[in-house]
Amino acid sequence: MLGLDEALVYPWWRLIYLLFSMIVVSGVFAFLQLTTFGMVVRAGMHDRETVGLLGINVERRFTIFGMQMSGYSGFYFCAVLLIIGFFISRRIFRSPFGLELRAIKSNQTRMVYTGFNTRPYLFSSW
Numbered sequence: 001m002l003g004l005d006e007a008l009v010y011p012w013w014r015l016i017y018l019l020f021s022m023i024v025v026s027g028v029f030a031f032l033q034l035t036t037f038g039m040v041v042r043a044g045m046h047d048r049e050t051v052g053l054l055g056i057n058v059e060r061r062f063t064i065f066g067m068q069m070s071g072y073s074g075f076y077f078c079a080v081l082l083i084i085g086f087f088i089s090r091r092i093f094r095s096p097f098g099l100e101l102r103a104i105k106s107n108q109t110r111m112v113y114t115g116f117n118t119r120p121y122l123f124s125s126w
Contacts, residue, residue, distance in 0.1 A: 040058070041062075
């Protein structure tokens with residue numbers, strides 16, 4: 001816990017999440033600003049026809065598996081990925097590995113006292 005007094009207590013793990021999200025956002029920003037792919041994407045968003053006249057295949061840049069990622073098709077593609085991710089996380093949660101992670105979360109000290117090495121599971125969960 002971090003804080004100046006009892007009223008301003010802030011958990012340290014939230015600061016780690018904040019730092020990690022700032023690193024991810026900075027990485028995406030740098031990728032779109034510093035790479036040629038990012039330059040083509042930004043130009044294609046601004047004026048697709050002009051970029052096409054320069055000989056760049058803009059349609060290839062805005063598709064995944066031959067499917068346009070704008071409008072309803074992009075929405076449904078992301079929805080399907082979200083549902084698949086939900087079922088994968090649910091499968092992990094119900095596995096023996098997930099059971100061990102839940103036990104470690106509820107009381108890590110008890111797991112250590114029973115002779116269970118929690119360190120590999122904690123590292124793999126990160």
